[in-house]
Amino acid sequence: MSTILACPECEDDVEISPSARLNEIIDCAGCSTELEILSLCPAVLACAPEVEEDWGE
Amino acid sequence: MSTILACPECEDDVEISPSARLNEIIDCAGCSTELEILSLCPAVLACAPEVEEDWGE
């Protein structure tokens, strides 16, 4: 069974699927923010830290 | 049973005991030469190479 949480950015519903993994990144459908699953049980979401794409620029 | 061989230096009898080991050093009782057991079966003796005592002199 999926869990529904509020997006910490826009408060839209975000669905955590039963196959979700710890530290997985999912996108909020409402605001497109990248969210990290900080904990699975109970499910906790937070805005994902920015990760530089390391193209050496 | 011990094996008796001739000393390669003085031809005196040298006794190889049953507990002798490959590459063991034994002294010839006749001439005091250091002998190495090069082979056990058959037993073969040769004068041992000189080994420097490495005292750094």
Add this chain to the structure above:
Amino acid sequence: MTTGPLTVVKCGGNPSVDSAGICADVAGLVAAGQSVLVVHGGSGEITRLAGKLGIPQRTLVSPDNVATRYTDPATLEVVVLALAGGVKPKLVAELSRLGVPSVGLTGLDGGMLRARRKSVVRSVVDGKTILIRDNLSGRLDEVRPRLAETLLQSGFVPVVSPPAADEHGHPVNVDADRAAAALAAALGADRLVLLTGAPGVLTDPGDDTSVLDTYEVPTTGAPGRFARGGMALKLIAAREALAGGVASVRIADGRVPGPVSRALAGSGTAVT
């Protein structure tokens, strides 16, 4: 003292790259009065030693499909053992037998390579993007060239590898191709040769005849459609060297006899 051009040569890593041939080639350059700095990886030796020590090896695959070694603390210890204690002494001994006075170094020596540890990296696992926080790898942010300069000026060939030191002085793994590029730029090298287990940049990774004579790497972002896996990092390294003022950067075959002199004579791919 040598005053000839300075060439930085990066060799694998890939067991198929012929280190004896590379050393012989380096000896030829040095005998001709040129300066050479060698950078090496050692993925084969790292994997072999990790296996012997029973330390499982995992790969991180970035969302852009670049694969890198997952370097947890136990793996970092193996990386340093294998590079500094395995691959490097063999290269130094081989160069020495060829009459080349060489000096094995890691990025820790003389504070030569400084990196910022990547506190978070993304990896794709089973189609999901996961954040990894205990990866002891970093991104080079400073080269202190004085040690390498001192040695080059005295006629020694530095033989350099990861790790680098992070901001706290602790070892972190860094990409050896990019370390070679950063050293080449910091030392004002004339040429950078990145040897690999392929004839150069290929339009079709499965076809060795599809090698490009030249490849113009995009100035920003992902290094283009031909770039996959290790080649992507090589192209990023090449771009960094070019941006740092290295006039000639080539990606060339390390598996052939005389790989360095062949590359300098124009084989492989010139990255522009």
Add this chain to the structure above:
Amino acid sequence: MTTGPLTVVKCGGNPSVDSAGICADVAGLVAAGQSVLVVHGGSGEITRLAGKLGIPQRTLVSPDNVATRYTDPATLEVVVLALAGGVKPKLVAELSRLGVPSVGLTGLDGGMLRARRKSVVRSVVDGKTILIRDNLSGRLDEVRPRLAETLLQSGFVPVVSPPAADEHGHPVNVDADRAAAALAAALGADRLVLLTGAPGVLTDPGDDTSVLDTYEVPTTGAPGRFARGGMALKLIAAREALAGGVASVRIADGRVPGPVSRALAGSGTAVT
């Protein structure tokens, strides 16, 4: 450029010797304008790594009761891994964190330590004296000091360990205490400090209070009745350094805080 006195410090080997304290002490000397070269062994790390890799370790005991590591080819590989890839990067990183620009080297680097392989050594096994022919250890017969001189003149602290190179350029194990002595002599060092897991030369090995202030080592032959095991080799090393012109040679405790500065202040045993 440093112009102060040059001190060569040999540290263990013995896990009880405090390498962080030694590094802090070295940093103090360097900050005071002195030059330091560190030589290290690493028997604990060699034994640990050999155990992890499943390589059995054996000891050779000479007819004079001096114990040394039996270095077959697999063990030599572990010796190089442990010293160059394990102990040395940790010392370099620690010195670096203390602001000391240091450079890790083996005897292979710059052809610095040359040894003649001992083709035959004697070992006592079950009361019998046996000849051993596959032992990859050697006796130092040449030091080429140019690399260490270059680094010292540029203000770097060289951190040196075995192996040395044999006459064919292949690595061979050598005694690290004697390597320190040979380097001290070749570099014209003012002082040699051999740190160990005891307070100095003891008249009774079981009694730490039996330490001698000075010990006059016999000029030839075995190093005297107090000498057993590792201490015999230290005394031979000390004698070699004295014969090579090093004015002050001390054997001192490596387990105390500030071990180098304590030794230089007169603790331990002065070998004359």
